Amino acid sequence: MVLPLGRKTRALLAILALSAPRPIMRPRLAELLWSRRLEEQARASLRQEIHRLLEALQPVGADVLRVTRDHLAIRSDLVWIDVNEVLNASVANPSALSMMTAELLEDFDDVDPALDQWLLTERARLRDHARGVAEVLLKQQTSPDGVIQSAQQLLGIDRAHEGGWRALIRAHAERGERGLAIQAFERCRVALAERLDAAPSQETQRLVTEVRSGTVAVPPQRPPAVFARPPIPEGERQSVTVGVRPLQLIGSNGSDAQLGMGLAEDIAAALSQFQWLSMVPSSSLTQFDRDATMLRRSFGVDFLLDGNIHQLGSRTRASVWLMDLRDENRIAWSQRFDWTSSDILTLQDDMVAEIAAQLGPEIQMAESRRVAQQGDEPRTAYDLVLRALPLTARLRRDEFNQAELLLNEALTLDPDYAPAHVSLAYHLNFRVGQGWASDVAKAVADAGRHASRAIALDPASARAFAVAGHVRAFMDKRPREALELHARALSLNPNLPMAWGFSAATYTYLGELDEAARRFARYKRLSPNDPNTFLFDAAMTLMELQRRDYDAAIQCGRRTCELNPNFVSGFRHYLCALGHAGLTEEATRMRSRLLALDPTTTVATAVWAVPLQHGDKDHYAAGLLLAGLPAD
Template sequence: MPDGLADPALPPAQSDQITLRLRLIGTMDAWGLASERVLPRVRKTRGILAVLALSAGRPVPRARLTGLFWSRRDREQARASLRQSLHELGHALAPCGGILVTTRETAQLLPERLWVDATEVLRLGATEPAALDVIEGTLLADLDGLDPAFDQWLAEERRRFRARARTQAEAHYSAHDPAEVRVVAARRIVQIDPTYEPGWLALIQALGDLGDRSAALAAYDQARAELARVGAEPAAELEATAQRLRLELRAAGQPRTEVSTSHPPPQRATVRGARIGVAPLKLLGTGAGEHLSIALADEITTALSRLRWLSVVSSATLARLHDPTDTVAARRDLGLDFLLAGSVQAATSPETGAPQVRVSLSLLDLRAEAQVVWAQRFDRDASDIFALQDAVASEVVARIDPEILLIEARRAESRVPAPASAYELLLKAIPAIYRLDRVPFMEAGVLLAAAIAREPDYAAPHAWYAYWHIFLVGQGWAENAEEAMRTAGDLATRAIALDPADARGLTIAGHVQAYLHRRHDQAIALHDRALSINPNLPMAWVFSGAAHGYAGRHAEAIRRIERYRRLSPMDPHAFLFETGLMTPHILQGDYAEAVRIGEAVTAMQPNLTAAWKPYAIALALMGRDQEAREAARRLLALEPGFTISGFLATTPYVRPEDLATLAAGLERAGLPSG
């Protein structure tokens, strides 16, 4: 999940007037009224949007904008560039209903239609200290380097924002509170401003008062590291406090628990996802423009930020390290779990003479000694740079999302003692869902229910528990199918309410509507919202295609589902995604293709009943009766209560001619009529 809106302490916009929501804490992003992403492509246009958003609804003079973004150009060139950027901004914000107002002299965002996380966190933080916990990341972390004047403005805005948030956090700290309450409040202060020495002193003293002197000295080490980064040394009071703690440890005969370095990873308020950084891409050889390297890293960062379960650190932030690819520093100073690094190299096609680009990328697991867990090379035509950026970023994100999810799940499964957080319970459940062994599958349902009980306002477990119920019904394992379907609908609705910008939650909700309740139009609307938020999510393309297929649009179903193959051809959940292609091919009369897919998916996952049904149908309609009966036997072994009448009563396909085709295949395969 991206930085900034990762914590439920900061609620989404509620007013019916709000048509634009902006995230400025961490990597910038923007959503319109229907949760579609409206972030402009060009970074300077994003910068203009940020300036307007932070101007408290006041009109901003055009001269001010040209001075910030084109300070080195003459007046007429700057004004022309601004006109172009405002035109692009107006186009991007078109779904937001006229929120951008421009005149010959000014530009403005209508404040009554605007919701900004940085503004909202300061509003809520005055009375609700937990709202300040979302400040995990730099304000507009991905917009450094647009112009010297803008950089100066941005530095001042960051200082002001940090100072106001820190002041609010300090207002909620009281030396008269119990030590455990002071620890939480002090950690919040130093998370907001890691170089604020009074906050570190308060934290160290509170930990000491709790009796945890080793933790207090570890916090002292971290304070020294943060101060060293800005060229400062701890003050005498902080040094004296640390010395007193050391003496108390020795007097108590307790050895100090050593920490790895004087730069431990940053504290994170709520861990609900892996933290990944995108290093600036290295340029190899000659001819590869620096602009492509920067733009591609930025595009990948933006695409990753659409995944709500990941916390993303931009290449601009990593660039501040002495060596952005230094895995030790990335883990130590930025608290990264994963680092995506690579290179860009330009070439010319020997056959056509057209420009080409080779992008090589590796994903490193920093918690496993920087082990390479994924690597890919992309050779692309460079004649259209924007298309190149979009294609590479889309494929990278679609492919590493499930890889990171599996790594995180394995780590949660091996955790001793048992997982403690809702996030870890969720991770432990996900592999068991796809494994489709009945006993572990049922245990996954218990884990998801426990995750919801532990954190009722966490959207992801609700979405995955709804997804679990889809399999429960589809596999024929539900004791009461109608009750399971109702529960799935309730869970999916709750997931959307908790996080309306989570593409995965939206598409799971859409699949519940289509697969379990036959509400195809509502489902397609949810899938389209999911794809507008994250067009790189293979699951959304597959479930969107399935919904079109249920309604009888089989060519469109195939087109959409096959999109996942281009995004993530080696997806670990390909067995499920490929299964969605079988019935549309059958209903178009292409039985051979359905059989080919059926052979593959039943070999990959022999426990999926949803695969054996169309496989048996396709074999039967091809006249391969013996093989069809064997497929039917395998299906009945997994789902003993299966009948043709029961299937027709619950299948999401609705056209009479489609139902007749499916029934004919099932009958010829020898399955019981019921």
């Protein structure tokens, strides 16, 4: 057996062996083994390791490793690779399953974060295949002896397979070995506690009660795999299940080993304040040794957040990624965060807030895309609301009307579904603002009614209070009364970007511009890529107008109209800034686009729509007149 001395050299050999006979490109190898180095440094290190590997492989022949300018490959026809034997195992030829006695390449953990992620996928691929073959073999057994042998093989692959434990308990009982059956139950209980942080299911406990009383049914049951927390059936969903894995500290000396777990628990707690997320305790996830597939099987985890933290003096960088476990562990979102702080508590607070604030809306958008791809499958109120959200935000008239139908259908299915009431109140706010309401007074009243109903149904929903505050400030034009609603939203979820954005807009309407600016800055810091950015950039335009900073107002206005070219209020505020700045040519173009969106817009209707509470309404009207908008 040839085994290179260096750990990185052995890791390089392992990557090539697991990928055989497929060649691996050099940049990919450099990325897997030196992800924290600059590209040129990584490539130079790769060249050194290739040289060392070639030297180590000389005793077995020069042709084993193929090296070209672009890629490397191992000739699988010249070598025997144990993993390939396991992956080729089948019900007809299961002998290779006996090799599943340890974690794949367990001594290569922490070589490099990128390699850790690659190993996670490879381990899941190997374990899933072996488990699947072993499950079929167990189901085929008809005698207690055969069940015991197959169950033990399955449990050697997956110690937390509760179906395997039940089969073993029942088989021992059927052979009259009540003591061994009870011992198997105790081992099952320990395995589930260690690996899943869970207790045996009621089905398993009932079986043991039967064993103790001697009433176990003689015909062997073919046990389905039952897990601690199975995935929720699609038709019963009202949330998604998320896990946050303890973040890995790069370059830590071990003195702050608990920091990764603490951050994970804090992020999970922050995410739990988003009503559409159901969290799995981070401590439970450590039982799986980075096995994403088992998390899905055992806890019903839909999305898994993972990442690492690199500290260098007062600078901290966190790289996090979100895996969709329902879609072959695809990375659905990733982000890098940078902070500079010497105060560890402030640093942790900022880190948790920003990650949670960005991740919450990202998961909701991912769910909306998933539901939209289901076509005309049976729809629940949860599905209907998710379908409606992006249709509302795009502000295209036909899609917007379709969104309203979906939200009303959701309330027909479930009149007490709070998220549907919140979304309909939010939707009606746009209908009035876009000039699409045939009866404005009724739309305003309906929005207030839905917002109040949502709060009554779910008084812990920060989103319900935030939307209710915006309805009160923008539609009812009573911003002072809205402040208490916004304060309540932020007390429920201080990391909800919408709550900061709407409260900043409310302070803008009141003319309290310093507080408005502070809250806008907090909103932008928390979620710079929030899908609702166009809405709050429009409110920032209005704030800069009141400051008489027309350059800043124009910048905000342009950004608003680029992000959503269908948003009428954004064009109104932008046009006002152009008028005051004397940019006649640009004002003419924007006026044409505004009137194409809403031909009924005049200075009078625009001034009525903007909920300013002081003399700046005259300033707003003057800017629109200077931009050439008809007076009435």
